[in-house]
Amino acid sequence: MENPNGKRKRKSRGGGAAASFDRVVFPILLAAVAPTAGPNQRASSFSTAARVLRRLLSRSPPAPPLSPLPASLVALLPVLLSSSSHSVAALSCEVMGAAALQSMEAGEALASDGGIASGLARALGSGSRRVAEAACNALMDLSASPVGRERLSGSPLLPRLLYLFSQVKSISEVVGSRSNKYQARVSEPSKGLYLIIDAVVLMVNSCKVDKLRNLQQGLVRKTIHLLYEVWVKVRPLGSSSDCSIWNDQLQCRPNEIREAIFRLSMDLAYPAHLEPAQVRESFFRQMESDFEKFVLMYWESSPYLYRRKQSGLKMDPVFTALHDAFDLTTPDAIIESFIQGLVSCPAVASDELNIDSFLHEFHDSLGAAVKYRQDVRVVRTRGQTSTESGVEEHFFDDGMVFPDAAAFVDKCKYAVKNGFSIALRGMELRSEKVAAIASALADLFGQPSVGANIYFSPPGSQGLARHYDDHCVLVWQLLGLKKWKIWPNTRSILPRLYEPFHSLDDLVDDNGGRVEILHEGDIMYVPRGCVHEAHTDVDDGESDVNASTNYSLHLTLAIEVEPPFEWEGFAHIALQYWLEKEKLGRSSGPVRSKVEEQAPLFALLLHVAIRLLSDSDPALRQACMVAAKLPSSSNSHLNPLRSSQRSTFTEILSKIEKSCSFDEVLKSIKLAVEEKNDELFQWMSWLRHLPHQQQATEACRIDFCDVLGHFEELLNVFGSDRERARADYAEFRLRFCRSVVYEDACDGFEMLLRDYRTVRNQYMRGMLALHGKHSS
Structure with missing residues (x-):
């Protein structure tokens, strides 16, 4: 093919280089990982493979571009990373890291390969400092993108890293150590330890909370102890004006070390000091x-x-x-x-049930003064x-x-x-x-x-x-x-x-x-x-x-x-559980009444009505203690406190049945819609955490973090015939107060309490x- 100048375009080297790799290089690497007849032949294969890998890194012909790596090389990498030859294993790590640095997409593809992640984990545990350091470097290179970090943090790499780190006897003479004059060179063992620390911190902070729970607790305790020792050492350096050596040793910052300590500790079982x-x-x-x-x-x-x-x-x-x-x-x-x-101990938001949200907000300031x-x-x-x-x-x-x-x-x-x-x-x-x-x-x-x-x-x-x-x-x-x-x-x-x-x-x-x-x-x-x-x-x-x-x-x-654990909160929980149970019980019927179809809107009305009632009724502001841990020897049906809690709920239902005015509720909702201001209804946000029954349909559910849209729908539905809406609301309220099951509400209350306590x-x-x- 010719361009407008009449000169012939040069063909791309990519395809030819890859074919050349499959024809020339691949057999050499394959021979290095294949069983051989004797130690001399094995040593020769390892030596040849190492030369080929160095050539790949130097990009000398006939080496292909490192991004993307030939599919045949990617297929061999898990085995090359596990090679008994330290040179082959280390160079394979370096090739993979170089490919990731050339292309983020290549790095993400390699990080997503389960075989490669397992191979890296084996390289970390090879016993060779050179291989372990190369594997740590490769891990850091593959983690350059969020996708790469997420893929690797869920792999066998994290437990292997923690084990490798836990073998450190003490870091007190390595991390943050100083003499009268800063050392110009950092010792090779120290460099390796810094690499491991960086990798551990990166992987822990990238790992999802539920994955951290699966780690072996003894390993986690040892890691926390060592990381805390690191943090104590580097904390004064972080505030020093003469800490250039700090920047040369660790890539992770003090706040990242603190976040890793926090994350590893969240689900750690502490020894019980007191019964x-x-x-x-x-x-x-x-x-x-x-x-x-x-x-x-x-x-x-x-x-x-x-x-x-x-x-x-x-x-x-x-x-x-x-x-x-x-x-x-x-x-x-x-x-x-x-x-x-x-x-410093910044406060957790009152309705926060996701520790990841807290970490996202405060990860930079964890452990601050x-x-x-x-x-x-x-x-x-x-x-x-x-x-x-x-x-x-x-x-x-x-x-x-x-x-x-x-x-x-x-x-x-x-x-x-x-x-x-x-x-x-x-x-x-x-x-x-x-x-x-x-x-x-x-x-x-x-x-x-x-x-x-x-x-x-x-x-x-x-x-x-x-x-x-x-x-x-x-x-x-x-x-x-x-x-x-x-x-x-x-x-x-x-x-x-x-x-x-x-x-x-x-x-x-x-x-x-x-x-x-x-x-x-x-x-x-x-x-x-x-x-x-x-x-x-x-x-x-x-x-x-x-x-x-x-x-x-x-x-x-x-x-x-807190609001969910007052009697008002218990009433909201009871209403939501009853609503879902009602919907499930009636969903199979061939014909549904208008009240049944509009049940979620009536429930929203009643939620607001219960809130308005709590502004003037002392009982709804008192603590609900249905989940109080009474002595196991207490007889449940004779226990005064349990009997008192049940009686309180019965009295509250009677007040809801008699006092929750339709017109008063509609007036407050109409005002919020007209002013497009839901500030007075921000208290509803915690209701989003109510546990749903497994078979409950989406039709039962209200977005309690954005109620204005539901309020507008409610006004449109009920505004045309207010008298009928008032009567239907009264029927709905009566049915709730007469048929709600106390034990169902207790179950929902205790489930929510467990989520908060977690x-x-x-x-x-x-x-x-x-x-x-x-x-x-």
Whole structure:
């Protein structure tokens, strides 16, 4: 063929080169992997194959382009990678890496080949440092694209990498090691270790969460321990102005190492430090029925004090474990024991049931320095009187971070000497012992999680100003004394999480507060909504405690009742489960009524009606405890708490049947549609997590994250004949209230609780690992 200039075009070399490869090179490589008669012939074949592979890398004729690799070479690669000749195996890795670097598509194709992934895994375990390093380099090259990373992370490569990494005795003299002058060259063994670390971090962070669960736990624990050691070594280098050697050694950044530690820890089974029964006995006395009495008499209604005998504290394993978690010898030692080595713990979104979403949002900031107010407060209150709440004075500015841990500890010590209290949130994310207590309490109350804060106050001081909380707290005095004043909640409606706080006006009076002095070991319960204040200004004569113990240390365990786990949430779950069951039961019938066809829209109306009812009815805001873990010896049909929960649901159904007005609901929906504003219906987003019955049809389902479209459909359907719609809605509501099955709702409630607990536990384990609590 000629071009317009009359000159003949040159044929592409690609096809001819590939044919030449199949004719000349392929037989040589095939001979290298085929069984041979004797060692001399095998050595000769290996030597020839190695020369051919080097020629491929040098692109000397008759070598074909490396991208794409000839199909015949790709077919041979799994065997070449497993060759007993270290030169052949290493060079095969290099050829594959070079092809991936020339073409992303070629790299993705190679990464997707299961045989090649298995061959790479065998190369990693060959015992040869040269081959292992070449395999690590090839793995990194094949992982240049998201597709390549995803394919390889799900292959046998990750377990093999973890095993290879776990054989490292110690990295303390390698990673981040420095002399007075930075070494110009990094030793060969160190280079190999850095390659492995880079590969491990990349593969772990690319792997799907469910795949990480399948890894052998002993291997995971060892890997976490070593990665944490790496992070501790490189963390100070990362903030140094003279760390050029860091950039030459590891490709992965500190935040990527932290993410790998977090990911590996999420589903790791931690050794049980405390039995739930032990925690129940520590908080609610010895008898199994004492917890039920507490719930029926005090929970969400009035304060409760459990005065502990000092002589019996040493016999309490829970108190002893917690007491021993802190160095209580001096005030400075106390501060160091819970402030040193902290990292920030950003909060998980209240309706987040996918840990991947949290990692996507925070992967860059995992393990970052603590942030003021988010993690810690250093505060004192001035000017408080019997009628005025006083003003909180903070030692640090809002949003301030503390990358210099030693300087932060010193400033905290100085602040305490000047009358400031330290309040550190998220202790269940920083201490395994606190985590064990918090987890047992969450089980006991049937809630997703329990938060824990630690408070340390100097003598004669008040930290936080008078306030109330939107969650219930159990206060455990660990050291010294603290005087509390608590006012009863005068509002019939309990405060909800995430709602604005009301003014304290009319919530307190000069004579109505209850005063209690907590001694070491005492436990006090403060319901949400009860205004309270606490200080260490204990009058003479109230205590014989000496000056060295006038400091106060106490732990608060916050039982946050999240929206799905109030009685309102239980009603929504009951409605959704009933709706799906109704649709399944009637779907086989030949004729369906208009009410049945419009059931999802009526259910949406009723969801909104239940929400409106909860704004004025106290019962719907109370915690639903159908999932509370009662003693196994309790007789289910005679148990007072279980009977009380069933009775509460019956009463709520009666209120829904009588009070959920069609016109009021339609009015609120119409306003949202007209203004194209669904802000008042954002609370519905958690309903998307409700478990669906397996056979439920899509017709039953509502997109609760985008309800405006459904609201418009609802108005169109019901707007033409409001009287008929009102009557049909009343029929639908009545049928729900009369035929819903309590046990079905309980099943849905507990399934949702398990989903919430799974994510909260994954988060807790990941944060504990970033605090060095990886249970290796």
